Amino acid sequence: MNYWIFQGNPDGFDVTTYLSDNDDIVWSVRQEHLADLMRPGDEVFLWRAAGKKGAVSGVVAVARFTSEPRMMPDDPASYPHWREGDPTKIELRVNLKIEKRCLGSRETIKREWIEADPELKGLRISRMRSETNYRITASEAKRLAMLCRTVGSDWSREEDVAALWAFMQTEGRSVSKTAGSPVADVAVLTGRPVGSVYNKVMNFRHIDPRDDRAGLANINQLDREVWTEFYDAESARLRADSLVREFRELWGSPSAPVPRLPEYNDFGEAPDDDPAQLAKFAAKVRKGQPKFRAILRELYEDRCAVSGWGPPQVLEAAHIYSHARSGGVNHSSNGLLIRSDIHHLMDAGWLRIDPETLEILLDDRLRGTEYWKFNGGKLRPRADGSRPSAEYLKLRFDENDDA
Numbered sequence: 001m002n003y004w005i006f007q008g009n010p011d012g013f014d015v016t017t018y019l020s021d022n023d024d025i026v027w028s029v030r031q032e033h034l035a036d037l038m039r040p041g042d043e044v045f046l047w048r049a050a051g052k053k054g055a056v057s058g059v060v061a062v063a064r065f066t067s068e069p070r071m072m073p074d075d076p077a078s079y080p081h082w083r084e085g086d087p088t089k090i091e092l093r094v095n096l097k098i099e100k101r102c103l104g105s106r107e108t109i110k111r112e113w114i115e116a117d118p119e120l121k122g123l124r125i126s127r128m129r130s131e132t133n134y135r136i137t138a139s140e141a142k143r144l145a146m147l148c149r150t151v152g153s154d155w156s157r158e159e160d161v162a163a164l165w166a167f168m169q170t171e172g173r174s175v176s177k178t179a180g181s182p183v184a185d186v187a188v189l190t191g192r193p194v195g196s197v198y199n200k201v202m203n204f205r206h207i208d209p210r211d212d213r214a215g216l217a218n219i220n221q222l223d224r225e226v227w228t229e230f231y232d233a234e235s236a237r238l239r240a241d242s243l244v245r246e247f248r249e250l251w252g253s254p255s256a257p258v259p260r261l262p263e264y265n266d267f268g269e270a271p272d273d274d275p276a277q278l279a280k281f282a283a284k285v286r287k288g289q290p291k292f293r294a295i296l297r298e299l300y301e302d303r304c305a306v307s308g309w310g311p312p313q314v315l316e317a318a319h320i321y322s323h324a325r326s327g328g329v330n331h332s333s334n335g336l337l338i339r340s341d342i343h344h345l346m347d348a349g350w351l352r353i354d355p356e357t358l359e360i361l362l363d364d365r366l367r368g369t370e371y372w373k374f375n376g377g378k379l380r381p382r383a384d385g386s387r388p389s390a391e392y393l394k395l396r397f398d399e400n401d402d403a
Contacts, residue, residue, distance in 0.1 A: 002037050003141035004044040005059075005125055005134040006096075010051040014081035016103055019046065019061050026075035029092040030132035035069040037135065038094060045136075045144050046098075047125060050111070059109035060102055062148055067095040100148055107152035109144065113193040118179035119143045138398065146191030155192075155200065158250045160226040162186045163200035165247040168238055172211075175201055189251050210236055252347055293317035296337040299382040304339045306351070306360060308380055318343045320353075321392040321399075333389035336379070345371065353379060355393035 006027050008015040018025065027046075029035050042065040050057040074087035102108055114120045120143055124134050136144075155163075169182035177183050177194045183201060187194040199216055200223075206215030207227045230243045293316075302312045318336045336353075338346070345351040350363040351371075362375040379388070 001138075002039065002042045003136045003138060004038070004042060005047050005123070005136055006044050007047040007049055007125065007132050007134070009049045010053070010055050011049075012082070012084035013078075014083065015046075015048045015060070016055075018078055018081045019098065019101060020103055022075070022077050023098050024066070024075075025063070025096050025098060026072075026078065026093050027096055028074075028132055029069045029094055031134075032092055034133055034135055035092060038065060038069050040065050040067060043141055043145075044096060045109075045141070045148075046096075048108075049129070056105050056108050057111040058114065059144060059148065061098050062100040062102075062145070063096040063098045065094060066097050069094045102148055102151065104152070109147045109151055109193075113147070113195060116177065116194055117143070117187070118184045118194070119188060142398065143188070143191075147193065150191040151193065151196075155222065157222060157226065159190045159192065160200070160222055161243070161246055162190050162251055163197055164204055164226055164230060164238075165243060166197060167201045167204040167208075168240060168243060170201065171238075292332070292335060293337075295332050296335050299332060299384060299386070300337040300380060301383050303337075303380060304342065305336045305380045306338050306342050306374055306377075310339075314340050316340050316343045318346060320388055321395045332386070334392045336388060342371075352397060353388075353393055355390050355397050358387070358393075 008027075010016070027044075029038070044063050044065065045059045046061040046063060048055060048057060048060045069092050071090050072093050073090055074082075074093065079087050111126075114123060115126050120140055123136065123140065125131070128134075150159075163186060166182040166186045170176075175181075175183060175198060177198050183197045184194055186192075187197045190197070199218075202216035203219045203223050204215070204227060205211050205213060206217050206219060207223065208215070208231075230239050230246075231237075232239055296317045297312065297315065302310055302315065304310065304315060315337050316339070318338050320334050320336060342351060345362075345366075350366055351374075352361045353359070354361060358379040360374050360377045360379065362371060366372055366375070
């Protein structure tokens with residue numbers, strides 16, 4: 001599969017109305033040297049240029065190819081929307097089917113966000129703005145797809161926790177939006193624009209009673225609840241350990257940034273854990289997790305899906321694709337029962353599962369270790385004959401490719 005951006009200019013064509021009124025559409029192929037690479041099923045992000053009137057520019061829809069390019073007139077439904085040119089002229093065009101629209105100003109993936117994004121700022125459309133058809137990479141398409149899912153939607157608790165983690169990493173310092181910064185890392189993890197994560201960090205600065213610098217006052221009830229959950233008013237400190245644990249539980253992945261752990265002011269005995277805080281943390285374990293593990297234990301008959309043995313005390317229910325990114329999916333199709341050490345290898349990207357063959361692939365850095373005997377093997381079959389989801393395995397596999 002190939003991935004594309006197709007651009008339309010509102011000066012010559014009413015892109016917004018055409019996309020709003022039609023599911024099956026036709027688009028011009030002006031970069032004819034790319035036509036041989038275009039196949040049915042390819043994913044394409046439809047881009048509205050600003051034009052002379054300064055329309056909101058950026059990705060306004062997602063579609064799929066339903067044909068190969070061929071010489072034909074434009075879609076008759078498009079005729080009323082042409083402002084320049086002849087829609088009946090036989091030209092190289094392709095049929096598309098719209099899967100998602102983000103036409104409103106709140107949903108459009110804006111050009112300025114893309115040009116500031118650590119994974120998208122190199123797009124050709126940012127440098128060569130006059131073309132119609134642009135080929136993009138799988139990782140760029142994945143990032144755009146994530147933005148299309150999140151932009152315009154309310155923030156979840158999981159996303160707020162990630163933003164608070166970014167706030168904690170930048171406490172008392174200036175907040176950067178550059179690649180590799182906590183703000184940019186959280187943007188990549190959550191699928192939010194970098195500027196949106198920055199604004200959320202500034203919301204937490206506004207709430208923070210210890211910081212007299214100006215933040216952003218457009219906070220909501222969820223922001224206050226998440227702040228209260230992790231802020232200890234008595235000591236006037238964030239509960240850093242709890243926040244780091246929660247962040248890793250929700251967003252842990254091979255591409256997740258490594259949190260900056262809090263430093264103690266002295267080097268005496270380590271402080272005791274607060275029993276009340278431990279109880280509160282335990283109470284927040286996702287309600288579906290115990291049943292998720294129980295089902296996987298039954299499916300894998302209390303044996304590790306990779307090594308083939310237990311004991312049960314070290315077996316963990318591992319999400320193939322992270323719990324937060326999959327929308328909270330605790331279904332067995334998104335799970336493997338594996339030993340805790342193998343779980344760590346998978347999270348580090350050192351152990352991967354081929355989504356088609358279920359073959360176990362190890363990083364060369366494990367060559368010569370006891371784990372290498374698993375390389376080239378296959379996941380243990382499930383008792384009921386079911387398989388882990390190929391879709392979730394592919395998402396995880398592709399994520400490791402991009403890490």
